[in-house]
Amino acid sequence: MKNPIAERIVDFLKNYPPFNSLNYQELSHIASEVKVLYLEKGKILFQIGEACHDSFYIVASGAIGLSVTSDAEETIIDKCDEGDILGLRPFFAKNNYLMTAKAREESIVYAIPIHIFQPYVLSNPDVMNFLLESFASNTRNPYDKEHRGKLISENIIYKEQQADIQYFQSIQYSKEPITASPEAIVRDIAQMMTDKLIGSVIITKDDFPIGIVTDKDLRSKIATGHFEITTTAAKIMTSPVVTVPEDLSLAEAQVYMLKYNVDYLCVTEDGSDKSPVRGIISENDLVVAQANNPGVLIKEVKRAQSAKDLKRIREKLSELIETSVTKDIPLSHIMNISGEINTAIIRRAIDLAILEMGSPPARFAWLSIGSQGRKEQLLLTDQDSFLVFEDVSQDKYRDVKDYFLRLARRTTSTLEKVGYFLSPDGFVSSNMIWCKSLTDWIKQYNNWINTPGESSEAINTIFFDYEIAFGETSIEEAITEIIFKNVKGNKLFFDYLGNDALKKPPPLGFFRQFLVEEEGENKDLFDIKTRALTPLIDAGRLLVLHQNIKGINNTYMRFKQLAIVDPRHSELFLNCAEAFLTLSEFRTVEGLKNDNSGQFINLEELSKTDKVKLKNCFIPIKEIQELIKSRFKLTYFS
Structure with a gap:
């Protein structure tokens, strides 16, 4: 005797992956064991911390919201509609659910017993791959282009990049088995x-x-x-x-x-x-490996109570970066996620300082500059920053500045303990020169932009690569507004920046040999940072300022955007973008191998193929510098 309910379930399932990879007989067997659940609006299907169920679910009608709880606040991070699968965790992990599923309206959900479905997973590669990708990437349907990349993560980063890293993440396991x-x-x-x-x-x-x-x-x-x-x-x-x-x-x-x-x-x-x-x-x-995904690291940062806690998280980030590079995850993805976690660490260090000192006497913004300001800091390099506090009355200025200097000293000290050493040039918020009011900072930028080279204080170009790590975004926006207002049509400023960008010509000698260090502790090593990466960073900064492109600090993304706004030179800009990633990867691999900044590379350790690959990166450097010379009417010796 036919079961009309089971037949309706079969007719429904066959329209959605991975069930559309199964035949009618297989679907009928599954449908006969399915439980039909009716959920009123607000009814919880499963919640964070609850032991995993013996079934997973597919939405037949209605909508199920997925949410996480962070700092006692429930945040809806996605919605599952008709045909979407949820609750796959029991297939791959025995620990508890990491999110809550709640009906956002009256809904019908099919509960599919795992022990019934598992044989079809093991025997059908298409079904296996679908479920694996769904769980590893945290998406409800990895083949749904409309929702591709909208991750059901458990905290902050909901980006496609996280899926790639988590999917290919290596596992730390016992290498001394009994x-x-x-x-x-x-x-x-x-x-x-x-x-x-x-x-x-x-x-x-x-x-x-x-x-x-x-x-x-x-x-x-x-x-x-x-x-x-x-x-x-x-x-x-x-x-x-x-x-x-x-x-x-x-x-x-x-x-x-x-x-x-x-x-x-x-x-x-x-x-x-x-x-x-x-x-x-x-x-x-x-389970431990899944706990090291970027979203979980962000949550750990927010809970950290000391520099020791933050250092441990930064070590996990280093492991994640190394694994991701080894697994050929695109470096642009790794930079983005690393930048987010680095920013979270800085933000928490400031939080801890404020908890010790008490509330700030005025609104302020802490801005990361240099590599972290560009979200390019993959290795544990130096910390660069500046602090801007809102204008206060003259009689309060000294006390307010004194508070923020003490706050900055506590914060930079914490970050030193984490592993970010202080900028050798003193570009840190704890330096009284770089901790001042908004009005003073506006004067500073006005001097840099309108009278470059006329005083003993030359332009510090890394102050044009910044990203807010903590505080009032309105202060950051005020800095951005004054910069772009002053640079518009400012030939003197662009001449200065243009010549600065030409100071390091392509790093090849007359006979196409690498230009290496001639003396000192790095003798015969190639300085990939100064000779190859810096020219591209300087060129990207100069051109986005000239093109009035706001809000893009990452060098790779700057060249990608330049290719859009200046299509005549799009091929060159795209070549520069790829060259920057390739050079960054060389530096990252070197740094991870030697546990240092990766700035100096021993060319003798490179294969012939890698040397050719490295030299090919110098071609767009030469071409972008030629474009700068032509566009701003400069020479290398201006």
Whole structure:
């Protein structure tokens, strides 16, 4: 006898992925086990912290809102409509839900039991890939172009870039696994697991893995009396053990665990069971890896109570950057997310200083400048900033400035402890020169722009690359307004900036050899920052100011925008954008390898291909400088 409700469910499911990859018979089997849930408006389907359900859900009608709670405030971050899937967490993680699902209107939801659906996931690659991408990228439908990139994250960054990084994120796992022989007595293995606080022991023969004994095996086979505790490991081990290669991504590990329905993966030298054991990945390792995604790091920053806490988070960010570079995530994506987390760390450092000192006596803005102002700070380099406080009466000025200098000293000290060393040029808010009122800052910019080179105080160009990290956006907007008002048609200013941008010609000698340092501790090394990146940074800054392009500080994005507003030279600008990313990647890799700023590169360690790739980046540098010379009627020696 036909089930009309199940037939209606089949007719519905077949229109939406991943169900449209299944045949009628498979859909009928699933539909017969589906529970139909009616939710009144405001009814909660599941909530943050709740244990995962044994089903996942698809919206049949109505709308389900997804929300997170941060600082006691509930924030709606997305809405699931007809055909959207939610609640996939139980497929891939055993920890609790990280968001709340609540009906925004009267809704009907189909609850699909995971144990019923799982066999079709394991046997159908299209279904597997859909669910994996959905969970790893936090999207409800990875193939929905309209909503692509609208992440259901758990905090602040809802961007497509986060999906890429999280999807390819590597896993930190135990690289010193405990092993035993097949003849080992189970009692000894159980004692070993208790002493070492571990949940598994790999059984090896001739150093190769042949099985695994887990705490689940002890419960189901020993505790139930099926085997004596004096039996050997060979009798109760799970065999064969699932082996995987080193440097496995989070997404790949999820696939293996789902496919083989296991809680542990054995890492071997070549990924097979015919090579030595190198580590063990547990389900808990996946949970920890998911906790290191950008949204979670932002939340951790907001909860940090000390420089030590912030330092630990910055170390996690460094790991995320290194993994992302290794996995070939686009560097522009990594820069964007790194910039957001760096800004959050700065903001929290200021928060902590204010908590110690009390409320500020006036409104203010803390602006990051230099690489962080451009959201290009991937490595732990120096901190550059300035502070602007609103105008106050003359009799209050000294006390107000004194408060902000003390605030800045506390903040920069905290950031030093995190790992951001002070600017060697003194460009920090704790320097009394760079902590002053809005009116004083307007005078400062007026002098830089209208009388460049006429005083002993030359233009500090990094002060034109800024981003607010804390405080009143209206103050930042006032600075921006005065800058663009003064630079418009200002030939003297652009002559000065243009000549400054030409100070570093392309870094190749007459015979196309690299220009390296000739003396000092970096002798024979190539200064990629000064000789290659700085010319592009200077050119991008000059041209966006000349084109009146506001609000874009990142060098890569500046050239992308220039390609739009000046189509005659779009190819050159796009080449500059790509060259900047390539050079930045060289520097980042060097810095991560040597745990430094990556400024100086040993060319002898580069492959011939990399040297060619590096030289190719110098072509757009030469061409953009030629354009600057032509546009502003300059020479290298003006």
